[in-house]
Amino acid sequence: MPRSNFSLLALRSTAAVGAVFALLACTTTGPTPGTGKPGTSATPAQPKALFIRPAAGATLSRYDGKRNKGLDIAGNPGDPVIASADGRVVFVGSQLRGYGNMVIVKHNETFLTAYAHNQAIAVKENQIVRQGQKIAEMGRSDSDRVKLHFEIRKDGTAVDPEPYLNGKLR
Numbered sequence: 001m002p003r004s005n006f007s008l009l010a011l012r013s014t015a016a017v018g019a020v021f022a023l024l025a026c027t028t029t030g031p032t033p034g035t036g037k038p039g040t041s042a043t044p045a046q047p048k049a050l051f052i053r054p055a056a057g058a059t060l061s062r063y064d065g066k067r068n069k070g071l072d073i074a075g076n077p078g079d080p081v082i083a084s085a086d087g088r089v090v091f092v093g094s095q096l097r098g099y100g101n102m103v104i105v106k107h108n109e110t111f112l113t114a115y116a117h118n119q120a121i122a123v124k125e126n127q128i129v130r131q132g133q134k135i136a137e138m139g140r141s142d143s144d145r146v147k148l149h150f151e152i153r154k155d156g157t158a159v160d161p162e163p164y165l166n167g168k169l170r
Contacts, residue, residue, distance in 0.1 A: 051084040051164045052131060054115060055138060055148045062162065069158035070114070070151030077119055077146050081136040083129040084113045084150070084165075092125050099149065100141025105129060112156075116149040117141050 057074035083105055090112070091104035099116035103123060106112050119139025129135055140146045152161045163169040 050131075050167075050170060051113070051152065051161070052082070053165050054082050054084045054113070054150050055079060057138075057148070060147055063158070063160040065158070065160075070149055071161050073148045073150060075138040075146055075148060077137070077139055079138040079146075080134045081115050081118060081138055081148050083131055083133045083135050084152075085111070085131050087113070087129055089123045089125050089127045089129060089135070092121050092123065094141065098142060100143055101136070101139065103135050105135070110154055112153040114149075114151040114153065116151075117143040117147055 053073075055073045055075055057079065060072040060074050061068050063070055081103075085105075085107045087105040087107040089103060090106045091102065094101050096102060096116075099114070101118040101121060102114060102116040103118065103121060104112055104114045115136055117139055118136035118141060120137040121135070122137070123129060123135045138146055138148050143149070150161060151158050152164055153159070
């Protein structure tokens with residue numbers, strides 16, 4: 001979604017944030033990594049996503065489905081934030097109130113991940129990223145302390161990241 005259209009949205013509620021994630025889940029340009037194309041050597045996307053923890057710090061708070069739509073991970077200013085899985089960066093910005101400087105990565109037609117409260121961003125929109133690649137530096141943008149807020153969105157809806165991070169769900 002072009003940033004000019006995105007910034008026109010008045011995003012002040014959880015419902016609006018969810019709507020943006022749903023829009024991003026289905027409106028990106030170019031091929032999604034791992035989808036392959038007829039006549040290429042790329043392998044077709046698997047119906048699973050294997051995610052890794054995006055930062056090394058302790059968990060400050062967990063997904064509850066209401067107030068917290070993801071994990072909050074402790075850290076220090078400048079600690080690396082890494083891509084949880086291969087994908088394409090579909091958003092870089094600070095327009096979503098309450099998320100600060102954020103990166104959203106689309107992994108396939110089902111999954112997006114969001115990385116919020118960064119002090120510095122190391123990627124650009126439409127960039128392909130690989131699992132484990134540094135995409136940002138931890139910070140406290142639009143937050144009361146230094147932390148990474150990490151979400152996994154399945155079909156645009158926030159899900160508990162922990163079962164995906166520990167391999168129980170794919």
